Every structure is written in C-alpha cells, then in structure tokens.
Amino acid sequence: MNEENKIISLDFLFKPRNIAMFVAKQAFSFFIEGLLAQGFNTDNLYLISPSEEKVLGIKCYKSINDIPSDTIDLLILTVTRNELIKSLRNILDTKQVNFIHFFGARTGEYDDIGLKIEDQLNDILRKEYPNTKAIGPNCMGVYCPMHNSYSADFPSEKGFIALTFHSGDLHSRVIRYGLSRYNLKFSKGGSIGNCVSLQVSDFLKYFNQDEETEIIALYYEGFSRYQKLEGRELFKILKDMRKPVLFLRGGKSNRGKTAVLTHTGSLGSDEKIWQGVYKQTPLIEVGSSIDEMIDYLFFFNNFYKKIRGASLQEQVNIYPKGKNALVIIWSGGIGIIDTDTLSEFGLNMPLFDGETKERLQNVYNIKVGSLSNPLDLPWIMHRRPDEYVALSKAAISENIDLVIMHTDARRRDKKSFDLMYDTFKIIRDYVESLNKIMILILPNTPTSGRKRYYQRLIKDGFLVYSDLRNGLKAFLAFYNHGMKLRKMLDTE
Amino acid sequence: MTDKENKPKFLDALFKPRTIGIYGASERSRHFVGGIKNQGFDQEKLYLINPKREELFDLKVYKTLSDVPEEEIDHLIITLGRDRLLTSLEDIFSRKKINTIHIFAGSLGEFDEEGVKIETEIRKMLDREDINTRLVGPNCMGVYAPGYCAYMKYFPPELGNIALIFQSGDLHTRFIKFGDLRYGLRFSRGVSIGNTIDIQISDVLQYLNNEEDTDIIGVYFEGFSNYHPKEGRKLFQILKTMKKPVLFMRGGETERGQAAVLTHTGTLGTKQKIWDAVYKQSPIIKVPSSLESLLDYTYLFYMYINKFKKQGKKFEEILYPKGKNSLVILWSGGFGILATDVLIKLGLNVPNFDGEIAEKLRRIYSIKVGSLSNPLDMPYIEMRKEYLEIVKAAISEDIDLIIMQTDTASNLQSENRIGLYANLLKIKEFVDSQNKVLILILYEYPDENRKKYYDMLTNDGFIVYPSIPRAVEAYLTLYEYGRKRNTFKILNKS
Numbered sequence: 001m002n003e004e005n006k007i008i009s010l011d012f013l014f015k016p017r018n019i020a021m022f023v024a025k026q027a028f029s030f031f032i033e034g035l036l037a038q039g040f041n042t043d044n045l046y047l048i049s050p051s052e053e054k055v056l057g058i059k060c061y062k063s064i065n066d067i068p069s070d071t072i073d074l075l076i077l078t079v080t081r082n083e084l085i086k087s088l089r090n091i092l093d094t095k096q097v098n099f100i101h102f103f104g105a106r107t108g109e110y111d112d113i114g115l116k117i118e119d120q121l122n123d124i125l126r127k128e129y130p131n132t133k134a135i136g137p138n139c140m141g142v143y144c145p146m147h148n149s150y151s152a153d154f155p156s157e158k159g160f161i162a163l164t165f166h167s168g169d170l171h172s173r174v175i176r177y178g179l180s181r182y183n184l185k186f187s188k189g190g191s192i193g194n195c196v197s198l199q200v201s202d203f204l205k206y207f208n209q210d211e212e213t214e215i216i217a218l219y220y221e222g223f224s225r226y227q228k229l230e231g232r233e234l235f236k237i238l239k240d241m242r243k244p245v246l247f248l249r250g251g252k253s254n255r256g257k258t259a260v261l262t263h264t265g266s267l268g269s270d271e272k273i274w275q276g277v278y279k280q281t282p283l284i285e286v287g288s289s290i291d292e293m294i295d296y297l298f299f300f301n302n303f304y305k306k307i308r309g310a311s312l313q314e315q316v317n318i319y320p321k322g323k324n325a326l327v328i329i330w331s332g333g334i335g336i337i338d339t340d341t342l343s344e345f346g347l348n349m350p351l352f353d354g355e356t357k358e359r360l361q362n363v364y365n366i367k368v369g370s371l372s373n374p375l376d377l378p379w380i381m382h383r384r385p386d387e388y389v390a391l392s393k394a395a396i397s398e399n400i401d402l403v404i405m406h407t408d409a410r411r412r413d414k415k416s417f418d419l420m421y422d423t424f425k426i427i428r429d430y431v432e433s434l435n436k437i438m439i440l441i442l443p444n445t446p447t448s449g450r451k452r453y454y455q456r457l458i459k460d461g462f463l464v465y466s467d468l469r470n471g472l473k474a475f476l477a478f479y480n481h482g483m484k485l486r487k488m489l490d491t492e
Numbered sequence: 493m494t495d496k497e498n499k500p501k502f503l504d505a506l507f508k509p510r511t512i513g514i515y516g517a518s519e520r521s522r523h524f525v526g527g528i529k530n531q532g533f534d535q536e537k538l539y540l541i542n543p544k545r546e547e548l549f550d551l552k553v554y555k556t557l558s559d560v561p562e563e564e565i566d567h568l569i570i571t572l573g574r575d576r577l578l579t580s581l582e583d584i585f586s587r588k589k590i591n592t593i594h595i596f597a598g599s600l601g602e603f604d605e606e607g608v609k610i611e612t613e614i615r616k617m618l619d620r621e622d623i624n625t626r627l628v629g630p631n632c633m634g635v636y637a638p639g640y641c642a643y644m645k646y647f648p649p650e651l652g653n654i655a656l657i658f659q660s661g662d663l664h665t666r667f668i669k670f671g672d673l674r675y676g677l678r679f680s681r682g683v684s685i686g687n688t689i690d691i692q693i694s695d696v697l698q699y700l701n702n703e704e705d706t707d708i709i710g711v712y713f714e715g716f717s718n719y720h721p722k723e724g725r726k727l728f729q730i731l732k733t734m735k736k737p738v739l740f741m742r743g744g745e746t747e748r749g750q751a752a753v754l755t756h757t758g759t760l761g762t763k764q765k766i767w768d769a770v771y772k773q774s775p776i777i778k779v780p781s782s783l784e785s786l787l788d789y790t791y792l793f794y795m796y797i798n799k800f801k802k803q804g805k806k807f808e809e810i811l812y813p814k815g816k817n818s819l820v821i822l823w824s825g826g827f828g829i830l831a832t833d834v835l836i837k838l839g840l841n842v843p844n845f846d847g848e849i850a851e852k853l854r855r856i857y858s859i860k861v862g863s864l865s866n867p868l869d870m871p872y873i874e875m876r877k878e879y880l881e882i883v884k885a886a887i888s889e890d891i892d893l894i895i896m897q898t899d900t901a902s903n904l905q906s907e908n909r910i911g912l913y914a915n916l917l918k919i920k921e922f923v924d925s926q927n928k929v930l931i932l933i934l935y936e937y938p939d940e941n942r943k944k945y946y947d948m949l950t951n952d953g954f955i956v957y958p959s960i961p962r963a964v965e966a967y968l969t970l971y972e973y974g975r976k977r978n979t980f981k982i983l984n985k986s
Contacts, residue, residue: 170826176937177937199906250829251829263829333743336752340743342748368757408666445673447673
C-alpha cells in the first residue's frame with residue numbers, strides 16, 4: 001500500500017526465463033501446449049508431479065526440490081484450494097519465486113472457506129514474501145507472443161494491444177475473435193482473476209510505460225478486497241494514462257453486480273462514479289459487449305499501426321477534428337437509412353449545394369443517381385471508373401472527416417471485381433493521405449465467397465465492418481478520445 | 493379510380509401471374525429472365541418483346557405485343573429508359589390488355605423536372621377510362637413471387653410466409669439475399685414498389701392481410717406519392733386493422749434523412765410526430781433504421797410462428813410471449829455478467845434463484861465450479877444428464893426467455909460434444925413444449941468450424957444469434973407484438 005507510485009516490472013511474468021508448474025498433469029496440458037505454441041524452451045519448463053513420469057512427453061520432477069534452478073520466474077500453481085496454502089509455503093520456503101499464477105477457483109468468489117484462503121494468500125505474500133507477486137486465483141493466466149500462453153491457438157506474432165481481464169473466458173475470446181475477425185495481434189495479455197496480489201492498476205502502470213504496447217483493453221468487474229485504496233489508485237493512474245484504455249465494465253447494472261459476486265467476487269461500484277471517471281480520464285467506455293470492444297480495438301489498431309511512436313502532439317494532430325461524414329453508395333435506400341443512422345449517432349452529413357454541387361457537376365454530370373450526400377453513383381463505378389474516382393475525390397472536401405462506402409460479396413467476373421477493388425483502394429488511399437477515415441461496410445453472410453473477400457480487405461488494411469452502427473460506434477469512441485487528448489494537451 | 497382500387501384481383505395478377513412479358517428485352521434483361529426462369533415459371537408463358545431481336549437467353553423474341561399469342565398479359569415488365577416510356581406505354585395499351593405493369597426506369601419524379609413531367613403523363617394515362625392496368629413503380633426492381641417471378645437469379649423459389657413491401661429495390665434485394673443466406677428465410681411475396689404513382693403500399697398491405705400464404709410482413713417506407721393525397725389516411729386505417737405482424741422500417745426518420753429521401757424516391761415524408769401516433773395506435777412494430785435490425789426481428793418472428801405452424805396450429809392460435817423474465821445459461825466466465833448487464837439495460841428481468849429453486853437445483857447436482865444461480869454457470873458438465881436436469885428445473889414457470897451461450901469445437905464428433913448436443917436438443921424440445929423461447933448465442937467469426945456448427949444448429953431448428961444485444965432486441969419486439977395484439981384485441985379465434 002505504501003508503494004502506491006511504484007511501477008512493478010512485470011517483465012518476468014510475461015517473459016519468464018523459466019516456468020514451473022505444480023502439479024503438472026494431463027488435465028493441465030493446455031498450459032504446456034500454449035507454451036509450446038509460443039516456442040517456449042522446454043529445458044526451462046519444470047513440470048512437477050509426484051505421480052507422473054511425463055506429461056506431453058516432457059519429463060516431470062518429483063518435487064520442487066529437484067528442479068535445477070533456485071529462482072523461478074513464473075510458478076503456475078494448479079493445486080485445489082485445500083492444498084493451496086501448504087503448497088505455496090512449501091515452494092516459497094525452497095525457491096525464490098518472482099511471479100505466481102494461482103489457477104484454481106472456488107476461492108473468494110465461491111464461499112466463506114474460499115474467502116479465508118484468499119486472506120491467507122494475501123497475508124503470506126504481503127508480509128512474508130513481498131518480492132513475490134501473484135495473479136489470481138480463479139484465472140487463466142498470461143499471454144505474451146513468443147513467450148507465454150495458456151492456449152495453443154493464440155497467435156505468436158506480436159501486436160501492440162495489451163489486455164487485462166477479470167475474466168479468462170472473455171480474455172481468450174477477445175484474442176481469438178480479434179485474430180479471426182480483424183487479424184488483431186497483441187503485445188501482452190493477462191486474465192488476472194480475483195486479484196489477491198497484483199491489481200489492475202499494477203498492470204496499467206506497467207503497460208503505460210511498456211514500449212511494446214500502444215493500446216490497452218480492460219475488462220473490469222470490480223475492486224479487490226485487498227487493496228483498500230485501489231479505487232483512488234486506479235483513478236490516479238487512469239488520469240496519467242497517455243495510451244488509449246478501452247474499458248469494458250461488467251456489473252454495470254445492479255443485477256449484474258450480484259452476478260459479479262459469484263464470478264470474481266470483486267466489489268462493484270456505482271455507475272455514477274464511473275461516469276465521472278470517464279469524463280476526467282482518457283478512459284474509453286465500451287458498452288456491455290466484447291464484440292464492441294473488438295470493434296473498437298480494430299479501429300484504434302488500424303490508426304496506431306500508421307503512427308507508432310508518434311508524440312502525443314503528433315497523434316492529436318491527426319485525430320479527426322469533426323464528425324462530418326460522406327456516404328458514397330451504389331444506389332438506393334441504403335443511403336436513406338444510413339443518413340438516419342448517422343444522424344441518430346450525432347454525425348453530420350453536410351449537404352452538397354451551391355458551389356460544391358457545381359464543382360461536382362463540372363467533374364461529371366450523372367444521368368442517374370444523385371450528386372448529393374449520400375453520393376449516389378449507380379453504374380458509374382464500372383462504366384466510368386475514372387469519373388467515379390474523380391467525383392468521390394471532389395466530394396471528399398476539406399470538411400469531411402469520415403467516408404462511408406458499401407460493398408458486398410456478390411459474385412462478379414474477375415475484371416469487374418478487380419476494378420471495384422482497385423477503386424476502393426484508390427479512394428481509401430486518397431482518404432488516408434488526407435488523414436481522414438474511410439469505413440467500408442460488408443454485411444455478414446455465411447458464404448465462403450464473403451469470407452475470402454473479407455479476409456482480403458482486412459489483409460489490405462481496410463477498416464471493414466459488417467454493420468454501419470458498429471463502425472460508427474468505433475469512430476465515435478475514436479473521435480471522442482482524440483478530443484479528450486486535445487483537451488489534456490491544452491491544459492498541460 | 494376508386495372502382496379499380498376496389499378490385500384487388502390485380503394483385504393476384506401481380507403475384508401469381510399466368511403470363512409475364514418483358515417489353516424492350518435485351519441483354520441487360522438477364523437478371524429478370526434468369527430470375528423468372530429460376531422460379532420455375534413456365535417458359536412458354538414468358539414473352540420477350542423487342543422488334544430488333546430474334547432470340548435472347550434461348551427464348552424467342554416477339555416483334556410486337558400483337559404477335560404474342562395471348563389475350564392478355566398478367567404482368568409486363570418495361571425495361572426501357574425514361575425517354576421511351578410514354579411512347580412505349582401508348583404502344584402497349586393500343587395492342588393488348590395488360591393487367592399489371594412494372595416500370596423499372598428511374599430518373600423520374602425523384603430526379604428532375606423532366607422526370608416529374610413524365611410521371612404525370614403516365615399517371616394521366618392510367619386514369620383513362622379505357623385503360624384497366626395497374627402499375628408498380630416507377631424507379632424500382634419490381635416483383636418477387638416465389639414460383640413465379642423474380643428479378644434476381646438467386647432469389648429462392650420455395651414458398652415461405654414472409655411478405656415484403658419496400659420502397660427501395662436495393663434494400664429489398666439485400667433483405668431477401670441476407671435473409672436467405674443467414675437465416676434461411678423464405679418468402680411469400682415481395683415487391684420493390686418505387687415511386688408509387690399507382691399501386692400503393694396500402695393496396696398491398698390490405699391484400700396481404702387477407703391472403704393465406706403470408707404470416708409476417710416487412711415494410712420499408714419512405715413517403716407518399718404526390719398523386720395520392722389520401723394515401724396517408726388510408727395507410728393508417730389499414731395499419732390499424734392488420735391481423736398479421738407488420739415490421740415497419742421508415743427511411744427518413746431524421747430530418748437529414750428526409751432530405752435524402754427527396755433524391756431517392758422523391759416521395760413526401762411525414763413528421764415524426766405523426767408516425768409516433770401511428771405506432772401507438774396500430775399493432776405495427778417500429779424497426780430502427782437498420783436493415784440488420786429488420787432482418788434480426790423478422791428471423792425471430794419467422795422461427796417463432798413457424799414453430800406453431802409445425803405443431804399444426806393456425807395463425808390465430810399463436811401464443812406470444814407474456815413476460816420478460818429470462819434465464820441465462822453459460823459455460824463460465826464474464827459472459828454471464830455482460831449478458832446480465834445487457835438484459836437489464838434493455839429492459840428484461842433476470843430473476844434471482846433463491847429458496848426453493850436454488851435448493852432444488854442443488855439437490856439435482858451440487859456443482860463444484862460455477863454457479864447454480866441466474867446466470868446458470870456450469871462449466872465442464874454440459875454433456876451430463878444432470879446438466880439437462882438442472883436446466884429443466886431452472887426453467888421454471890415464470891421464465892419466458894432462455895439465452896444459452898454456445899461455442900464450436902475443433903471436433904464436433906467427440907464424445908463430449910455429442911453428449912452436449914444431445915442435451916441441447918432435449919432442452920430445445922422442452923422449451924418448445926412450453927411456449928417459451930430459446931435463443932443460442934454463437935459469436936460471429938470467419939471460421940470453417942463455426943460455420944459447420946452454425947449450419948448444424950440452424951438445420952435442427954435452433955434460433956441462433958451472434959450477440960446478446962441482437963437477440964434481446966429481437967425478443968423484445970416479439971414480446972411487444974404479443975402485447976399489442978392484446979391491446980388491439982386481435983383476438984385469437986381459438
């Protein structure tokens with residue numbers, strides 16, 4: 001508690017030089033498979049089991065005393081709650097341990113006996129072994145590409161998104177769906193459970209100065225009972241954060257709070273307090289869904305991909321300054337409901353009249369459609385591609401911040417597909433050269449054609465969403481974050 | 493004109509045409525011809541007319557309408573551009589009795605002064621005493637009538653029970669396509685109705701209300717035609733009397749959207765206030781401006797109503813959900829917390845299990861990990877018979893909606909997965925027997941296994957949504973409709 005401002009290095013948690021697992025058995029082989037998938041050197045993986053000779057072909061040591069290292073960077077404790085205290089003491093008496101992952105559940109979230117066990121864990125670590133930090137109990141553990149993982153299907157390529165989650169299930173889903181939907185990669189991730197030792201604030205502080213991390217995503221259920229000042233501490237660190245923190249809070253509703261008690265057993269807090277926190281910190285509120293979080297991550301990731309390492313001032317300069325949107329469509333009612341949706345979301349769609357309209361007419365005067373906003377250009381993309389691009393460029397005037405276009409996975413001959421694809425690319429590149437944003441809408445259909453097309457768009461760096469509303473929410477989160485940063489820079 | 497409107501026979505000619513003609517057929521008519529052929533329509537009753545062609549798409553082309561060996565044509569599609577419309581219509585009317593016409597061309601009333609003039613001339617022609625033809629459009633894609641007519645080759649030919657009236661061909665097409673691919677929706681009638689200078693939305697609604705095939709109606713509305721100053725009142729009267737669920741989406745809800753309508757169908761919008769009153773005073777269901785929402789809602793109505801129909805029940809005997817109490821079942825984790833938050837935020841209840849029920853659940857099987865509460869969190873046991881028993885016991889009388897999280901696996905045929913799936917099927921059977929609603933949540937991501945599992949679930953008749961908010965919004969719509977049925981005394985005949 002008196003180390004409030006200290007940043008605890010979590011390097012050896014995410015990138016342990018060695019890992020010991022007590023007890024190792026087949027049921028926990030997913031840990032081993034996860035580590036192998038990240039290329040972890042099995043020479044430095046110490047499996048301990050009094051009964052097993054080998055697990056997944058890797059030799060087991062009979063006891064902690066047998067392992068050939070005095071220091072353990074990460075100890076994964078898989079024992080049941082009844083053996084937890086005894087095992088912990090036994091190991092800490094023999095070895096220097098930097099980090100522990102308490103995997104088992106049925107502790108604080110479960111019943112009074114579990115609560116007492118957590119009290120003991122907290123006591124032992126705080127008073128007797130202050131240099132040993134732990135995550136959990138009741139959590140899946142950590143993920144770090146090329147170093148550490150609890151699941152074999154997490155990617156080994158590095159990204160710059162860091163995750164801190166109070167739910168192992170949601171942590172895994174964000175990694176998996178983030179990868180398969182948007183090809184997102186991560187720098188580090190932690191499912192941190194009931195937090196008897198390390199707190200959310202410890203992770204935030206660490207990530208804030210971590211050079212591998214640009215964006216932070218947090219799934220948060222509440223304060224741990226062991227950090228009475230965690231609320232204040234968290235608020236303070238949040239205020240100091242200079243990286244975007246996407247914040248998804250479980251237990252916003254009172255009924256949801258009671259559900260939290262049986263999940264991580266953390267203490268929730270008032271929605272009012274949180275609304276205040278959102279206002280005063282660069283925290284970005286995410287609605288109650290990981291889909292929304294992944295949508296936001298995709299948007300921010302796409303942006304930071306281009307400006308990694310830029311100063312805050314430079315970032316602020318290219319964040320969108322307004323909410324003016326241009327919708328370019330192929331024809332039809334989609335433009336009307338887009339207009340309604342954009343208006344409902346508080347975006348503006350500047351009307352083209354007078355000079356702008358004339359300018360467009362001079363570029364190319366269409367016979368069908370409308371040189372307005374939505375810019376309705378049926379047939380022209382294929383029949384007059386140059387004019388299509390010229391019209392689009394002319395419409396993307398100074399005061400447009402966001403361009404929205406639609407596409408679909410209709411079967412086309414190669415020539416017309418390529419033409420369409422290249423046109424999108426030309427417009428996208430033009431939009432981005434002006435530091436504006438283009439979102440492409442490709443509705444979901446369970447077809448392999450859609451999948452192929454979608455994956456190509458993602459690979460080529462398009463911001464693709466399946467529903468306009470998802471894209472707009474992400475844009476607004478991004479826009480609002482830029483406005484906040486701008487304000488913070490002004491007052492600094 | 494009123495005399496003509498009182499004879500809805502023309503809508504039979506439109507949706508069940510005995511003969512179809514394409515006037516001005518050319519290579520560009522491929523989507524019409526392909527669409528009609530794919531519906532299994534008798535090709536000998538499909539007549540292409542163009543003086544400059546001999547044959548198109550393996551079909552004989554007639555020089556003029558007079559050469560067509562029929563007394564009358566039920567449905568004639570005119571594919572020509574606006575400049576040739578008036579002379580074409582003169583030619584058509586002078587040669588043959590035509591029951592319905594579809595004008596495809598745009599750039600009319602919605603486009604410029606010249607277009608308005610052409611529309612007015614067409615309207616005048618239709619009003620002539622000697623002409624007994626009704627018209628769809630202009631500026632629209634036209635008719636989709638399973639088994640008869642379609643304007644896209646990929647529209648399914650099987651008859652379903654969803655009817656669509658859309659003032660946008662683009663949205664109409666998307667709806668049919670996505671509805672088919674995503675949810676396997678099947679349709680009874682569909683019409684992209686355009687600038688509505690003749691056939692009105694109210695005409696079609698009235699017809700659908702009294703016709704056997706249709707159980708659910710989706711409308712996309714933009715505005716009223718200048719030529720029908722009384723359509724607003726008429727539409728409102730008909731909406732009030734609708735016996736079937738009408739999911740109503742309005743384009744131009746916002747002021748800025750209204751401005752966009754002017755360049756689309758050029759119809760006249762109405763004030764939001766008026767629409768608020770219409771929603772209040774009629775059993776129709778308001779859908780936000782999103783095709784995704786309209787699809788999601790229609791899907792639930794479709795699955796729900798068809799469940800009753802499969803049980804041999806009549807449309808009038810369908811019981812709609814009475815309450816908003818939900819049970820959430822999951823595999824563990826934060827899912828339940830977020831689900832609870834979303835459910836509460838959107839206005840559902842998540843009753844707590846205590847006292848008797850909690851005791852009962854514990855007696856069945858006292859789990860070691862998870863929680864026998866609501867959300868019911870039961871990791872690792874979903875393949876066991878106790879799982880099924882607990883779920884059945886948890887679905888007490890006052891539960892209306894059951895939301896279950898589900899996931900695919902790399903091996904769908906493992907022993908555990910087979911056990912899990914057998915449990916799922918039994919839970920579904922149990923829920924169906926009680927007129928409650930079971931919705932599975934399967935997250936969306938581009939993956940072959942996910943697709944396999946999704947297909948498996950939908951083949952077995954599960955209702956599957958990719959996210960909780962989307963499922964909940966659809967459920968609330970179904971609930972709202974049931975409530976409205978009571979309010980408006982759309983009585984069950986049973």
